[in-house]
Structures are given as C-alpha cells and as structure tokens.
Amino acid sequence: MQVRHFLTVPDLNKTEFEEVLAQATKWKGHPIGDVLAGKTVALVFGKPSTRTRVSFSVGIYQLGGMPLYLSEQELQMRTSESIEDTARVLSRYVDAIVIRTFAQKDVEDLAAAASVPVINALTDDDHPCQALTDIFTFRERFDDPVGRKIVYLGDGNNVAASLAEAGAMAGIDVCLSVPEGYDLGVAKMASIEALAAAQGTKVWVERDPEVAVTDASALYTDVWISMGQQHDAAKVRTLWSYQVNAALLSKARSDAIVLHCLPAHRGQEITDAVIDGPQSAVFDQAENRLHAQKALMAFLIGGRSL
Numbered sequence: 001m002q003v004r005h006f007l008t009v010p011d012l013n014k015t016e017f018e019e020v021l022a023q024a025t026k027w028k029g030h031p032i033g034d035v036l037a038g039k040t041v042a043l044v045f046g047k048p049s050t051r052t053r054v055s056f057s058v059g060i061y062q063l064g065g066m067p068l069y070l071s072e073q074e075l076q077m078r079t080s081e082s083i084e085d086t087a088r089v090l091s092r093y094v095d096a097i098v099i100r101t102f103a104q105k106d107v108e109d110l111a112a113a114a115s116v117p118v119i120n121a122l123t124d125d126d127h128p129c130q131a132l133t134d135i136f137t138f139r140e141r142f143d144d145p146v147g148r149k150i151v152y153l154g155d156g157n158n159v160a161a162s163l164a165e166a167g168a169m170a171g172i173d174v175c176l177s178v179p180e181g182y183d184l185g186v187a188k189m190a191s192i193e194a195l196a197a198a199q200g201t202k203v204w205v206e207r208d209p210e211v212a213v214t215d216a217s218a219l220y221t222d223v224w225i226s227m228g229q230q231h232d233a234a235k236v237r238t239l240w241s242y243q244v245n246a247a248l249l250s251k252a253r254s255d256a257i258v259l260h261c262l263p264a265h266r267g268q269e270i271t272d273a274v275i276d277g278p279q280s281a282v283f284d285q286a287e288n289r290l291h292a293q294k295a296l297m298a299f300l301i302g303g304r305s306l
Contacts, residue, residue: 003117049121084110102124104120107120129293137284150217153213160178177206179239
C-alpha cells in the first residue's frame with residue numbers, strides 16, 4: 001500500500017479534505033478511540049511548541065497510541081546522520097512521523113526516504129495542520145460557509161499560504177491583506193491561484209486593510225515577527241496599519257469572527273479587546289487543533305475513520 005504524507009494542504013484531494021473535516025466533528029464529540037492502538041508516533045521537533053506538541057501528544061494518546069517526543073537537538077539528524085538515514089531508521093521503529101521544523105525541503109527529504117506517513121506540523125513555508133483547524137473552526141461558526149470571505153492581515157507567511165490553500169479547497173474566498181514587499185512567493189501564489197480556480201473560489205491580494213475587511217466573515221492574523229527571526233522595527237512599523245483592532249473589526253460583517261493561530265503578541269498584531277472580545281474564536285480555534293489532527297492521523301495512520 002502506498003504511504004501517504006501530509007506536507008501541504010493539497011496533499012489531500014477535495015474528497016479526502018472533506019472527509020477529514022467531517023471526522024474532526026465526530027472526534028470532538030467522541031474523544032476516545034482505538035484507531036492507533038499499539039502504534040507509536042514520533043514527534044520530531046526543531047522548534048519550541050505549545051499547541052502543536054500538546055495537541056498531537058494528547059490526540060495520539062486518545063486514539064490509543066503512544067507519542068514519542070524527540071527534539072532535533074536530541075537526534076543526530078543533520079549532524080552525524082543525514083535526514084534520509086534518520087527517516088529510514090525511524091521508519092523501522094515507529095508507525096508515523098510528525099515533524100515541526102524550519103525548511104520545507106527538510107520535511108520533503110524526510111518524507112521521500114520514510115516508509116511511514118509523515119505529517120508536516122509546521123515549516124517556514126507551510127502550516128497545513130493549522131489550516132485544517134482554521135476551516136474546521138470557521139465552519140463551526142457558520143452554517144453557510146461557502147462563498148463567505150476570510151481576510152488574512154499582516155505578513156504573507158506560512159500560515160497565510162496554507163490558509164489560502166485550505167480556503168480554496170473548502171469553497172471559501174480568502175483575501176490576503178498584506179503590504180507590498182510582504183507577499184507570498186510568486187510560485188506559491190501562482191499554485192494557490194490555480195488551486196482556487198480549479199475549485200471555483202477566489203484568492204487575491206488587497207493592500208488596503210479597510211477595503212479588504214469589507215463584508216468579511218473572519219479576520220485572521222498572526223505574529224509579525226515569527227519564531228527564530230530577529231525583531232525588525234521597520235517591519236513592525238510597516239505592518240502597524242494591519243493590526244486587528246476594534247475599529248478595523250467594525251468594518252467587517254456584524255457576525256464576523258476573529259482568528260489567530262497563537263501565540264499572540266498582544267498589542268501588536270491584535271489588541272486585547274479583540275482577542276478577548278465576544279467575536280473572538282481564537283481559543284476555540286486552539287482547541288480544534290486536537291480534533292482536526294486526530295481526524296488527520298486516523299485517516300493517514302489508522303487507515304480508517306471514526
């Protein structure tokens with residue numbers, strides 16, 4: 001049987017994407033299962049983590065499996081052993097590998113050599129597990145999500161890229177409101193636009209945040225300075241007009257929600273009043289990482305649904 005990996009959102013086709021999201025709803029209502037009984041999942045982390053590490057660890061346990069946490073600093077990967085050899089060895093011990101690291105190519109190289117499923121838990125280019133959660137959370141709040149609009153505000157980063165892909169798959173339009181010079185890469189944007197066109201959805205860039213959020217059903221933001229980056233005062237000044245605050249939120253639909261993948265730099269990309277306010281779905285979104293990832297693991301590793 002061919003080994004399936006989840007490195008970017010389009011690694012699932014439309015039918016599989018919908019199946020995973022449907023199963024996430026079922027796992028949320030019935031948290032305990034046995035689809036990973038007797039299985040071990042390696043969690044290879046090159047970056048610190050709260051939500052990713054805890055949600056995967058708890059999810060694996062709730063599905064009957066055992067999470068095995070391995071920081072990259074504890075492994076010999078990239079030091080005295082190649083990524084490919086690490087993948088080959090881990091594949092002899094575990095039933096799947098979840099990796100959270102920096103370079104997307106490292107994840108691709110690991111998956112190419114692995115004989116067990118590999119799940120991308122975050123790279124500098126993509127954050128597909130977060131994107132599954134984002135769409136799951138959006139659909140929880142809106143019974144009629146198709147045709148609605150999510151606006152991503154700030155720096156065109158890995159979260160923005162995967163969100164745009166997932167929105168395209170889900171029939172939700174995604175507007176990327178980013179300043180000039182902070183766009184997604186040309187090749188990445190072209191592939192997202194092609195995916196959206198094939199699914200009959202729209203992904204586009206709007207520089208003016210007030211124009212972007214008009215008729216929006218969700219305002220989504222992320223930190224302006226990502227993990228591992230040096231503080232960039234000029235970048236913060238450039239992005240300041242993209243802050244998600246009460247004034248900007250008031251220009252969206254009255255039923256609009258606010259999303260943030262966390263951790264948040266409160267007072268920078270988002271204000272306390274908004275993230276703690278009645279339109280915030282941020283902490284539901286954080287919880288939903290658990291349910292969406294359980295559905296993904298059941299599909300990729302367990303080979304069956306709920």
